[in-house]
Structure formats: structure tokens, C-alpha cells
Amino acid sequence: xxxSGTETELADLEEIxxxxxxxxxxxxxxxxxxPYPAAMxxxxxxxxxxxxxxxxxxxxxxxxxxxxxxxx
Amino acid sequence: xxxxxxxxxxxxTVDVPEGFVTATIDGVVISVPKGTLIIRxxxxxxxxxxxxxxxxxxAAVANCRMCLIEIEGMPKPQPSCATxxxxxxxxxxxxxxxxxxxxxxxxxxxxxxxHPLDCPICDKGGECPLQxxxxxxxxxxxxxxxxxxxxxxxxNISAQILLDRERCVSCARCTRFADEIAGExxxxxxxxxxxxxxxxxxxxxxxxxxxGNTIQICPVGALTSARYRFxxxxxxxxxxxxVCEHCASGCGLRTDTRRSTIMRRLAWDEPEVNEEWNCxxxxxxxxxxxxGRLTHPLVRDDDGELRPASWPEALDxxxxxxxxxxxxxAVLTGGRLTREDAYAYAKFARVVLATDDIDFRARxxxxxxxxxxxxxxxxxxRGVTYSDLEKAPTVLLVGFEPEEESPIIFLxxxxxxxxxxxxxxTVSPLLTDGSSRLSAQLxxxxxxxxxxTLDALSEGDLGxxxxxxxxxxxxxxxxxxxPGSLSAxxxxxxxxxxxxxxxxxxxxERGALDSGALTGVLPxxxxxxxxxxRIETAAVWGVDVASLPSLVGRxxxxxxxxxxxxxxAIAVAGDEPPEHxxxxxxxxxxxxxxxxxxxxxxSAIDAVPFVVSLETRHTDVTERADxxxxxxxxxxxxxxxxxxxxxxxxxNAVLHEVGxxxxxxxxxMIADEMDLDFGRGDVxxxxxxxxSLGRGNxxxxxxxxxxxSATATVDSAHAVLATWRHLLDAGTLQEGEPYLAATxxxxxxxxxxxxxxxxxVNDGDEVAVSTEHGSISLPAVITELPDDVVWLPTNSFGxxxxxxxxxxxxxxxxxxxxxxxx
Numbered sequence: 001x002x003x004s005g006t007e008t009e010l011a012d013l014e015e016i017x018x019x020x021x022x023x024x025x026x027x028x029x030x031x032x033x034x035p036y037p038a039a040m041x042x043x044x045x046x047x048x049x050x051x052x053x054x055x056x057x058x059x060x061x062x063x064x065x066x067x068x069x070x071x072x
Numbered sequence: 073x074x075x076x077x078x079x080x081x082x083x084x085t086v087d088v089p090e091g092f093v094t095a096t097i098d099g100v101v102i103s104v105p106k107g108t109l110i111i112r113x114x115x116x117x118x119x120x121x122x123x124x125x126x127x128x129x130x131a132a133v134a135n136c137r138m139c140l141i142e143i144e145g146m147p148k149p150q151p152s153c154a155t156x157x158x159x160x161x162x163x164x165x166x167x168x169x170x171x172x173x174x175x176x177x178x179x180x181x182x183x184x185x186x187h188p189l190d191c192p193i194c195d196k197g198g199e200c201p202l203q204x205x206x207x208x209x210x211x212x213x214x215x216x217x218x219x220x221x222x223x224x225x226x227x228n229i230s231a232q233i234l235l236d237r238e239r240c241v242s243c244a245r246c247t248r249f250a251d252e253i254a255g256e257x258x259x260x261x262x263x264x265x266x267x268x269x270x271x272x273x274x275x276x277x278x279x280x281x282x283x284g285n286t287i288q289i290c291p292v293g294a295l296t297s298a299r300y301r302f303x304x305x306x307x308x309x310x311x312x313x314x315v316c317e318h319c320a321s322g323c324g325l326r327t328d329t330r331r332s333t334i335m336r337r338l339a340w341d342e343p344e345v346n347e348e349w350n351c352x353x354x355x356x357x358x359x360x361x362x363x364g365r366l367t368h369p370l371v372r373d374d375d376g377e378l379r380p381a382s383w384p385e386a387l388d389x390x391x392x393x394x395x396x397x398x399x400x401x402a403v404l405t406g407g408r409l410t411r412e413d414a415y416a417y418a419k420f421a422r423v424v425l426a427t428d429d430i431d432f433r434a435r436x437x438x439x440x441x442x443x444x445x446x447x448x449x450x451x452x453x454r455g456v457t458y459s460d461l462e463k464a465p466t467v468l469l470v471g472f473e474p475e476e477e478s479p480i481i482f483l484x485x486x487x488x489x490x491x492x493x494x495x496x497x498t499v500s501p502l503l504t505d506g507s508s509r510l511s512a513q514l515x516x517x518x519x520x521x522x523x524x525t526l527d528a529l530s531e532g533d534l535g536x537x538x539x540x541x542x543x544x545x546x547x548x549x550x551x552x553x554x555p556g557s558l559s560a561x562x563x564x565x566x567x568x569x570x571x572x573x574x575x576x577x578x579x580x581e582r583g584a585l586d587s588g589a590l591t592g593v594l595p596x597x598x599x600x601x602x603x604x605x606r607i608e609t610a611a612v613w614g615v616d617v618a619s620l621p622s623l624v625g626r627x628x629x630x631x632x633x634x635x636x637x638x639x640x641a642i643a644v645a646g647d648e649p650p651e652h653x654x655x656x657x658x659x660x661x662x663x664x665x666x667x668x669x670x671x672x673x674x675s676a677i678d679a680v681p682f683v684v685s686l687e688t689r690h691t692d693v694t695e696r697a698d699x700x701x702x703x704x705x706x707x708x709x710x711x712x713x714x715x716x717x718x719x720x721x722x723x724n725a726v727l728h729e730v731g732x733x734x735x736x737x738x739x740x741m742i743a744d745e746m747d748l749d750f751g752r753g754d755v756x757x758x759x760x761x762x763x764s765l766g767r768g769n770x771x772x773x774x775x776x777x778x779x780x781s782a783t784a785t786v787d788s789a790h791a792v793l794a795t796w797r798h799l800l801d802a803g804t805l806q807e808g809e810p811y812l813a814a815t816x817x818x819x820x821x822x823x824x825x826x827x828x829x830x831x832x833v834n835d836g837d838e839v840a841v842s843t844e845h846g847s848i849s850l851p852a853v854i855t856e857l858p859d860d861v862v863w864l865p866t867n868s869f870g871x872x873x874x875x876x877x878x879x880x881x882x883x884x885x886x887x888x889x890x891x892x893x894x
Contacts, residue, residue: 012215015178018174018178019174019175019178019179019181019182020178022147022148022149023137023140023148023149023175023178023179024137025134025135025137
């Protein structure tokens with residue numbers, strides 16, 4: 001899949017989550033706004049890379065298999 | 073914005089009274105009564121926290137999230153509309169807290185995602201809380217790049233109320249209003265997520281008497297009226313505070329005009345009277361002001377035709393006709409006149425026409441009622457008030473249906489009932505929908521038997537409840553046609569100590585009574601036959617005491633009967649009319665269908681030799697009159713109404729039309745033409761005279777003591793008629809507003825299950841109610857009624873009881889299967 005996101009959108013998403021978190025009427029709002037900021041906290045670089053490089057290039061799917069070593 | 077109470081503010085460090093809490097808002101120390109919401113406390117400091125769902129008269133729900141503020145020590149921003157200010161709290165609003173400001177901007181961004189950018193064509197544009205607050209508390213640009221959610225629009229949730237679902241921000245003000253205030257949860261929030269929308273049940277439109285209020289409290293343009301949609305922009309309107317002329321509730325209104333045309337009317341904030349609400353009749357029934365008006369005087373020609381005439385000619389004809397009938401003329405005024413104009417007629421009758429034959433009661437009335445009014449109501453000033461109703465432990469309604477006859481009393485009682493503060497009891501043949509929304513206990517009575525019922529009430533549990541301090545008895549004007557009932561109500565009030573208030577249906581009745589537009593009553597509740605009262609009145613009027621009529625005159629019914637009797641005698645004997653007969657009538661604001669017997673009224677108008685009519689529009693009286701003068705409606709003149717409490721409600725002219733005079737000014741011109749001194753007759757002069765007359769403190773007449781009459785006995789083909797008006801009906805002041813009329817309650821015949829079984833009819837079958845004069849056939853609704861009682865609306869489309877049946881509550885009528893069986 002070709003990358004279609006932008007870095008601005010990543011920032012927007014974070015801000016939207018911040019707008020929801022702690023301000024919604026129901027607890028689902030709070031819960032739904034939790035995963036993305038957490039992912040951004042630990043894997044920001046990967047998200048940024050994903051804006052211009054296809055995921056298949058960043059994370060070679062073959063490299064994540066159990067038989068990757070056998071192929072080398 | 074509404075401030076409902078005059079909450080004391082204490083800023084800075086002073087002794088804080090008990091029950092107050094002290095906290096800091098935006099660095100300012102404030103002490104407010106415990107329980108005050110942060111959003112209100114901030115208002116007291118002049119800090120406006122943005123809000124949509126919050127409304128001071130609705131319970132807090134905190135579901136729009138716009139009013140988030142920061143409270144030190146709390147992890148999340150809190151909704152200030154649902155959080156009471158606590159002792160020692162440190163509150164920061166958007167003015168001092170970045171967290172609060174960011175939270176509000178974020179909520180605003182979400183609210184605007186699906187909101188159409190149609191402000192330039194939206195009715196709310198220019199007076200829209202969403203528009204204003206998106207400017208003050210929102211981002212300048214949009215980041216939303218997707219496609220907005222759309223809905224077909226508008227949809228009719230009633231004939232009058234149109235819903236634009238795209239604009240809705242789901243604040244639920246409208247649904248909460250319908251549920252909490254009106255007690256008719258006909259609208260609700262349906263669906264979830266971005267599909268959430270306001271809707272009605274499929275077969276049940278939002279036909280509430282109070283539906284218009286939802287338009288006014290909608291913070292966006294989602295609710296509009298068919299009457300006003302796309303008619304005007306708020307910034308083109310000129311607004312003026314006015315008072316409603318449709319009933320005796322005394323609502324303050326805001327009337328918006330554009331280029332001398334009334335575009336709409338809104339409820340004005342009057343905490344002591346209508347709070348922020350009004351009924352749909354007051355809101356929408358104003359087209360009568362601009363349509364079909366009389367524009368110039370009319371004079372009957374020698375060939376019997378009414379033709380347009382100049383003012384000088386019409387005044388000359390009127391003056392000569394009335395001068396010839398001086399001392400033998402009568403004045404019939406309706407209950408729709410302002411206090412000032414009613415006073416002008418009261419003075420005109422006594423000073424210019426030298427008669428005491430004046431009566432404002434254009435409806436069924438009795439001499440018992442006249443005695444009751446002059447003894448207990450006229451000139452008594454403010455009695456029971458709206459806030460007394462709220463505080464009363466017990467309210468007894470007698471011959472009075474608040475929702476239909478005085479809707480603001482209904483809302484106020486409902487407010488108290490919801491708080492669990494008051495128990496309502498109603499003496500009536502049936503428990504109506506309105507009464508059941510007041511959780512009222514029915515004291516079931518056959519029409520005409522109210523007196524006996526009231527006599528029995530002073531004992532027992534209810535008697536004890538009415539003896540509780542603050543208890544109130546509200547009697548409706550309809551009791552006039554139930555002999556003995558007003559006496560019994562007065563007696564019940566006297567024996568139990570309960571406060572008694574008379575609630576007329578028309579706006580001008582109390583003012584007319586206080587101004588002396590009733591036979592035997594002089595302005596301020598003075599008694600015509602009291603020497604001191606005569607001296608006081610004559611002094612203000614600048615006339616000789618001896619010239620005031622000394623004998624108590626005749627009621628409207630007696631005037632009509634006298635004319636018809638004399639006319640009949642003349643026709644039979646071919647004689648000259650008797651010397652004492654009535655030779656001229658001055659009729660104002662009365663139409664035949666108001667009367668208990670419309671035919672008798674019209675035949676009297678036909679028979680009397682000279683009739684002067686002062687009217688706003690063509691009526692069955694103007695077409696029979698000899699001289700017709702056009703007069704101003706409430707929109708074109710200043711004046712005041714006295715509401716049922718006795719509170720005087722002043723208003724100024726909204727439309728400034730050239731050449732339209734108030735009634736008093738026309739009367740003054742006629743008096744001038746007769747070379748009699750009447751004064752200027754304009755509103756300020758009349759007011760000045762009323763003020764200097766004030767309230768009489770002389771003798772009061774005896775409270776009537778009329779015995780209850782025996783109730784009618786009926787066979788299976790007959791029933792006793794119970795009847796009262798629907799709020800929205802065929803009334804003349806509601807003409808020209810089809811959307812409003814379409815929300816009116818349908819006319820039905822209500823019969824008991826036993827009667828239905830005897831007639832072999834089911835719910836919905838046609839039932840005919842007949843007298844010798846005519847018959848009304850309508851679908852039946854089986855209701856818990858006494859077996860021998862049948863109920864009809866008095867003046868609805870398809871059920872004009874007075875005009876068709878010539879009957880009134882308590883009369884015996886024939887009941888049969890209707891439709892093809894009739």
C-alpha cells in the first residue's frame with residue numbers, strides 16, 4: 001500500500017484524541033482516545049516514516065516470519 | 073441570557089452569611105449561595121462561559137460539553153453548567169486557563185464538523201448562539217476535509233414546527249423542554265452517533281400548546297416555524313417589549329417588526345410572570361393585526377347601505393344619534409380592551425351617555441357573577457400571584473382548565489407539581505390531559521352542580537388541605553353559568569381561609585372590571601350607589617355628582633333582552649317604543665359568537681334604532697351598525713392589561729400607524745362633537761385619570777349568597793352538556809394563521825362508557841349532540857365522565873356550541889348516534 005498520510009495529519013490525530021480524552025460525556029470516548037496517543041508516544045518515528053515510505057518497505061513482511069532465518 | 077434570581081454577590085473578603093460558599097473564579101473571590109452552578113456564579117462576575125444545552129429553567133444535563141472549565145485539583149475539565157461551586161474551589165474559565173480554552177475550542181470544532189455552513193440563509197443567523205460562540209470560542213478556520221452528514225430538510229414535526237436535522241447540535245434543550253416544562257414528551261432524540269436526531273413518533277406530531285418555545289430556546293437554527301421561516305433576518309427587525317392580548321396570563325412578549333409589519337413574537341423574560349415561556353397562541357396568533365382591517369369610518373346611508381365616510385361626518389352622525397338617545401343608551405364592550413380603553417367606555421357611559429348600562433362580559437354571565445366580581449375582585453389590586461401558586465400547598469381549580477384557559481398558570485403549577493410542592497385538585501366533569509399532567513385529583517362534578525360540590529368540600533381531608541396556610545382556590549369565568557357556584561367558592565374561601573382568585577379567559581376582563589366597565593361598579597372597585605365613591609369619581613371626571621347615573625344599570629344580557637322584548641312589543645302592537653327603552657348601543661370588540669345566545673344578540677343589534685360600533689375588523693356587529701369607527705389593535709396603541717393576579721402590564725405601541733386611534737380617543741371626539749367634556753381620551757390622559765382615581769376604599773358590596781340550583785335530570789337520549797374552549801380554536805384573534813390552527817386539538821365529543829354502550833357506539837364513531845337549534849356531529853372519545861354528561865369544545869372548528877346549539881354548560885342536550893345513523 002502506498003503511503004497517503006501527512007505529518008500534519010498525525011498531529012491532527014493527536015490533537016483530536018486530546019480533544020476527546022477527558023472531555024467526552026461517556027467513558028467510551030476516553031477509552032477510544034487512548035491507543036493512538038500511546039502508539040505515538042513509543043513509535044512516532046515509524047508513523048513518520050509511514051507517511052512517505054510504503055509499509056512493505058519499512059517492515060519487510062518476510063523478515064517478520066518464523067522461517068525468515070531459513071530463507072537467508 | 074437569563075438571570076433567574078437576584079442572587080446576592082459578595083466580592084472580596086467580607087463576612088460570609090450562612091449557606092454561602094466562597095470560592096475563586098478567574099482569580100476573583102466570590103461568595104454565592106450553596107448549590108449555585110459555576111456557570112451562574114461566573115455570570116455574576118460578568119464571565120460568560122459558552123454553552124448550548126444549559127438553560128436556567130431546565131435541569132442540568134451537561135451533554136453539549138461546551139462549558140468545560142478547569143477546576144484546580146481535578147484531572148479533567150468539568151462542565152460548569154452541572155458543577156456547583158464548592159467551598160474553596162479555584163475555578164479557571166477560558167479567560168485564565170489554557171486547558172479550559174483548548175477544551176472549549178475542541179468541543180466547538182467537533183460540533184461544527186457536521187453543521188452546515190448555511191448561516192447566510194439560516195433564520196438564526198445573526199442571533200445564533202452557535203454562530204456567536206464559534207466566533208468567540210472557536211477556531212478561525214476548519215480542518216475538516218470530509219463530506220458533511222446530510223439529511224432531507226426541513227421535516228415537519230408539527231404543522232408549525234419545522235426541523236432541520238443537519239443544523240442540530242443535540243443539546244436536547246427542545247426535548248427537555250417538552251418533557252420537563254410542558255410535560256408532553258412528543259419529541260425525543262432518536263438514533264446514535266452522527267445519526268442522532270430529534271424526532272417524533274410516526275403517528276403523533278409535536279402538537280403541543282407550548283411547541284413554539286422550543287424554537288426560541290434552540291441554540292442553532294434547527295427548529296424554525298412555518299410562520300417565520302425565511303421571512304426575515306434578525307438584524308432587519310425592530311424589537312419592542314409588548315404584552316400578550318390573548319389571555320389573562322399577562323405574558324411579556326417581544327414583538328419584532330420590519331417596515332411596519334409584525335414578523336414574529338417571542339416570549340420575553342419576565343421572571344415574575346411567564347418566566348421565559350409563552351404559549352403558541354401568544355407566539356403565532358398575530359396575523360389578525362394586519363389582515364382585513366377597517367381603515368376608515370363607515371356610515372349607514374339613507375338607502376341602508378354602509379358607505380365609507382370621513383371622520384368629521386362619521387363623528388357628526390354618531391354624536392347626533394347618541395345625543396338623541398342620552399340616558400337611554402347602553403355600552404357593550406368585550407373583554408379584549410386595554411385597561412385604559414375600558415376605562416374610557418366606563419367614563420363615556422356615565423358622563424356622556426348618562427347611563428350605567430355598561431357591561432364588559434361578552435360571554436355567558438349572571439347577576440351573581442356581577443355581585444361576586446364587585447364584592448371580591450374589582451379594585452382589590454394584586455391578590456394571588458404566580459409565586460403564591462408555586463408556594464401553595466394545595467390549589468383547588470373550580471370550573472377552570474389551566475392549560476386551555478391560562479397556559480402560564482398551567483406551566484407554573486406544573487413547575488410546582490414537579491417539585492412535589494403542591495397538590496392540585498380540580499372540580500370538573502373529567503380529568504383532562506392537562507390536569508393529569510398536573511397530577512390533579514379529580515373531584516368529579518356534573519356541570520351545574522359545582523355549588524353543591526364546593527359546599528361539601530369544606531369537610532374531610534380536602535377541607536383540611538384547603539385550610540393549610542397558603543392554599544389557593546382558582547375559579548374560572550365559566551362558573552358564571554353555574555348558579556350558586558361563585559357564592560359557594562366565596563363561602564369556601566371564607567370558611568377555610570384559602571386565598572381566592574378569579575381567572576378570566578380574556579386579557580382585558582380584569583382591567584375592564586377595575587376600570588368600572590361593569591354596571592354598578594365605578595373605577596377602582598367603587599360602588600355606584602356609595603355617596604363617597606360618587607363624589608371621588610365625579611371630582612376626577614369634573615362633573616356634578618348629581619349628573620352621574622344613580623340607579624344600577626343592566627347587564628349585557630338584560631340589555632339584549634330589554635331591546636328584544638320592547639322590539640317584540642312594538643312589532644305586535646304597532647306602538648311607539650316605550651319611553652325607557654334602549655335607543656342606542658355603543659358596541660366595541662364584541663362579536664355575536666362570544667355571547668351566550670348569538671341570535672338574541674344580533675336581533676337586538678338589528679332592533680335597536682342606533683348602533684355605534686368601534687372595531688378593528690369587519691364583524692357581524694359592524695355590518696349591522698349605523699356608524700362604524702376603526703380603532704387601533706394592541707399593536708398600534710399603548711396601554712395595559714391587568715392579568716389575573718391584578719398585576720398591571722404596561723406596553724407601548726409597536727406599529728406607529730398614522731390615523732389609527734385608540735378607542736378612548738374616538739370616544740373623546742364623539743363627546744366633543746356632543747359638546748360634552750370628556751378629556752383628551754388618549755392613553756396617557758386616561759392613565760393619568762386612572763392613577764388619580766386609584767383604588768376606592770369605601771363600602772364594598774355584599775358577597776353574593778345564591779343557593780345551588782337543582783341539577784337537571786335526564787333520560788337515556790339526553791345528557792348534561794359540559795363545555796369549555798380549547799386554547800387553539802376558531803377564535804377571531806387566531807384568524808389568518810393556518811399553521812397554528814393545524815396544531816389545534818381536534819374537536820371530539822366526549823361521552824361516558826355507559827352512554828356509549830347505550831348508544832351502541834365505539835371510540836371514534838360519530839355521535840350527534842343536538843338541541844332544537846341545531847346539531848353537532850363529531851367522533852366520540854369514550855372518557856371517564858359521569859354517565860349523563862357529554863363534553864364538547866365550545867368554539868372549535870366543527871363544534872361551535874353557542875352558534876349551533878345555543879347551549880352552554882349545564883344545559884340538557886340530546887345525544888344520538890351520528891353520521892349515517894343520525
